Amino acid sequence: MIKKTTAISLFALLCGTVSFAQKNPVISGWYADPEGIVYNNEYWIFPxxxxxxxxxxxxxxxxxxDLVNWKKHPRIIDANEVKWANKAMWAPSVIEKDGKYYFFFGANDVHEGEIGGIGVAVADRPEGPYKDLLGKPLINKIVNGAQPIDQFVFKDKDGQHYMFYGGWKHCNVVKLSDDFTKLLPFEDGSIYKEVTPENYVEGPFMFIRDNKYYFMWSEGGWTGPDYKVAYAIADSPFGPFKRINTILEQDPKIATGAGHHSVIKVPNEDKYYIVYHRRPLGKTSAHERETCIEEMTFDKNGHINPVKMTFEGVKHVLK
Incomplete structure (x- = not known):
């Protein structure tokens, strides 16, 4: 015999009067390494x-x-436009400058002696279409043991742009020219500075809060369940970066392989969201990854509180 309450719930469900509030994953399909950012009073994800x-x-x-209803902009750039790229186009980082949108990406899973690495493209709108800016990689070679992938472009308080990048457990920072076509030397004459923190694997990200530099990265293997996100806080974009804690990791009730994230700051508010990928429970393929969003908060000392993964996700309408 069906209990009365269960029967009522079943009737309501069949009649369409009951809905579930699940919003994670936020976009349909397998997408990873999401760059989240605000442009033109809209949230954007570039995965x-x-x-x-x-x-x-x-x-x-x-x-x-509103972080809930998403419009897809397909194939904003592809290998037909980037003639030197033939596979493994990864982990976009997009930045606006002087009314143009610059799209940094990795391609070809490059190893020593191969063509590939970090490229840059440009468009008049965030949804493209993007055109290859250089016709070749901006960074092709292996320096300090860092594979040229997982680039994140960071604008400092003085307007200077830097790029953090690196796989294979090494992270470099480079200084970008104003037109993003070349690397500039630092004051000591060096082009590449290694800033690798403890346990770093890949996926660097940086933001400023209360005049402090928060440097974040992914640890563990991206194909497995133990992928996670950790962070450090420094007084300079160059560190030193002393690891503080893990803030995002697998949850046996929700998902595994949680990592390679970015952070959205809501304009004019002290509100932050972490955009990341995770692997649904029961999925074991390296490529079965979904993009999700959660709120990211801080304690009274400015440390990042552990992020709890949810199915509900978040909602926030830009004003």
Whole structure:
């Protein structure tokens, strides 16, 4: 015999009067390494298309007013435009400057002696279409043991742009020219500075809060369940970065492989969201990754509180 309350709930569900508030993942399909940012009073996500390397020859983008309802902008750039890229187009980082949008990306899973690495493209709108700016990689070679992937472009308080990048457990920072076509030397004459913190693997990200530099990265293997995010706080964009804690990791009730994130700061508010990928429970393929969003908060000392993964996600309408 069905209990009365259960029968009522079942009737309501069948009649469409009951809905579930699940908002994570926020976009449909397998997407990873999401760059989240606000442009033109809209939220944007620029992710990696999560698939075998040979199929990763394009990028899609997604825009939203409320972090819930997302519009897909397909193939904003692909390997037909980037002639030197033939696989493994990864981990976009997009920055606006002087009315232009610059799209940094990795391609070809490059190893020593191969063509590939970090490229840059440009467009008049965040949704593109993007055109290859250089016709070749901006960074092709292996320096300090860092594979040229997982680039994040950071604008400092004085307007100078730096790029943090690196796989294979090494992270470099470089100084970018105003037109993003070349690397500039630091004051000591060096071009590449290694800033690798403890346990770093890949996926660097940086933001400023209360005049402090928060440097974040992913640890563990991206194909497995133990992928996670950790962070440090410094007084300079160059560190030193002393690891403080893990703030995002697998939850046996929600998902595994949580990592390679970015952070959205809501304009004119002390409100932050972490945009990341995770692997649904029961999924074991390296490429089965979904993009999700959670609120990210701080304690009274400015430390990042551990992020709890949810199915509910978040909602925030830009004013």
């Amino acid at each position: 990696t298309y999560s698939a075998p390397y040979e199929q990763q020859i394009f990028f899609d983008a997604f825009s939203s007013k």
